Amino acid sequence: MDYVVEMRNIRKSFPGIIACDNIDFQVKKGEIHALLGENGAGKSTLMNILFGLYQPDAGSIYLRGKKVNIVNPNVANELGIGMVHQHFKLVHNFTVTENIILGLEPTRALMIDTRSASAQIKELSQKYGLNVDPDAKISDVSVGMQQRVEILKMLYRDAEILIFDEPTAVLTPQEVRELMKIMRNLIDEGKTIILITHKLREIMAIADRSTVIRWGKVVGTVNVADTTEEKLAEMMVGRKVLFELNKKEAHPKEEILRIEKLSVAGSGGAKGLKNFSLGVRCGEIVGLAGVDGNGQAELVGAIIGLRKILSGKIILHDRDVSTLSIRERISTGMAHIPEDRHKHGLILDYSVQENLVLKNYYLEPFSHKGLLNWDYIYDHAERVIKDFDVRAGEGAEASARSLSGGNQQKAIVGREFDGNPDLLIAVQPTRGLDVGAIEYIHKRLLEQRDQGKAVLLVSLELDEILDLSDRIAVIFNGELVGLVNAAETDENEIGLMMAGGKRGATA
């Protein structure tokens, strides 16, 4: 038997849903094995079982041919299994070293031997090309760096089987490339990797085999070399996925949003926004491209009212809204899909139906004479859940926390599309979504445009920007580098502009 990990007949149910339905899953030593499936298919649940966070209702796990009983993550650690969760588990005011050694601290004369620990971490970091500063504070390092700290945490514990749950969802394209290089280094050193991702291209680029799951059941395991993105997508969704969008010509009309000479202070080392001007017209999608941290968060925060502006104007519907409250801006017809779904998108301990009325619970017919109209709120939630295919065990009454990451995202997107906003500000609207869901959201964004509404699309994915936008604004260092028609540009030109090059400056 040459499987390092073998999960047999794993079954796990939650109220109202079977997350894993007799799953068989085998991983060979030294391979990168991709786990693919729709949002809510049960991928995270399966891996949480392997890591000991959940106990399966039935089934057994074999490691290197021996049956094991993984009752908690400590047992998993001892068996050489490590996991990088989608939401990192790091103490923000500890150093990198402290986070890594926590629980396994080397000591000398009662004291923690930070010096030798940090030397050891430096060595590990060099061996795998991680390039981490062991003495930096977590709160000072980028998300990509935090992920590497999580990787080091596993390596420090001598993990042989490394589980990554959607590691690339939070990374910039540049960081994704670096992560892939790191993964190859890990494989070269004899590790085994299980990778959950929705990005088919990443699977094609790096994985050896892929197991596809749908509705808690295994559809099949394939060799990546023998398959294509299209085939994988079809296996996963159960129908053909159109990678081509049916994009009609845009008919832009009057300007709905006008940003004039806007300046916003930066936060957390970011550069802020300087003298930024941009207009968005009804009936078009304007894409905002840029490397993460170049002022996108400041711009969006200022428009929706989460950040104070230093100077400038934000004109919506011919009215300066820069001093209005967030609620007033929303009622002028603005909607916002936030970048961080946990921080600004959902109240995790509220139910789905409550989360779906967060912005308009006080309006008729959601409330009547100051009392919430629960029947209507429930029906409303059922409608959004159906339209956007939000999968949850207990439907409208499930707590947002119990939803899978992608389904949380779909719920937010559903809420923001609801009520047909005149201006939709969509920041990374498809983060963490499966290809089927991405296709649907893209279709809805285009529909919105064709109905004469405006969309400001902020995304780190250049493909998404190029596919959907009519005009593309490029931001660098808090300033507008240029504004181009999507039909007249390509990836290379935008890429150059994202690095600060003016249009036409380089041929």
Add this chain to the structure above:
Amino acid sequence: MVDLIYQLFPYAIAFTVPLLITSLGGLYSERSGVINIGLEGLMLMGMFVGALIISRTESIYPGTAIWIGLLAAMLFGAVFALLHAFACVTLNANQVISGIAINMIAAAVTVYLARLISGSGNIQIIRGLSRQTIPILSDIPILGRLLFTQTYATTWFVLLILVVATFLLYKTRFGLRLRACGEHPHAADSAGVNVYRMRYMAVIISGACAGLGGATFIVTISGEFNGTAAGLGFLALAALIFGQWKPWGILGAAFFFGFASTVANVSQVVPMLAQIPGIYLKTFPYVVTLAALVLSSKYSLAPKAIGEPYDKGKR
């Protein structure tokens, strides 16, 4: 003026010490993620047990009675704090409410028992701790007179605890794990740290410290148990926040409160201060606390997970 400061200093220090040690207790609990509003009650428990044990034993063992009393107060504080730990850690109760309950139980139980024992409800000790001047060190100019004359042994003991506490919190395995539990218990748990056990230990330590604080107050300042801790526990809590959950910050904050309270207490007998209406001096420490808390709250360094019961299943 200078003379006044020389005179006030020993009193200010004496007042600071019970605050400091109680505050340090709060530090342990809160750094592990458990709010401890119950400091007041824990202190009161220490006062009661300290006064009771000392008053019963001082005729038999004149010299050591005080130390037996202090030790007993620590022990009872620790045991009493177990109640808070059980509610907050095992039962996932609301930590503020549990703390309030601790305060109410302590007040009720100690006063009830004190009445049973003494009738009047007050328990007096005959001899408090005596003040000592430290030989050589007290000859240092200025500092010698400020710090090393008329000192209590408990002061040095508490300062030793401060040093040990700092070392424990920042240099040892135990401290790193404890702080991790207060900042991100899920991270600690996934690294193999038993969050429940760490929090239990922290709350027990906080009870022992607060108990010691209460008994120290009895043997150095008040000399009797009279059914109330007079808000000292809350002042210790304020010192903890004002000191930004750091040992040396707490020392500074506790000394500030100690000094301000002493000035207020002696104002009537010092001509220079007597001109200022008593109400200003008496409210001064509290007004400053309030202002300081309002101002510092924006940059609060409170442990991130403070007040949150740890729920393993939460993802």
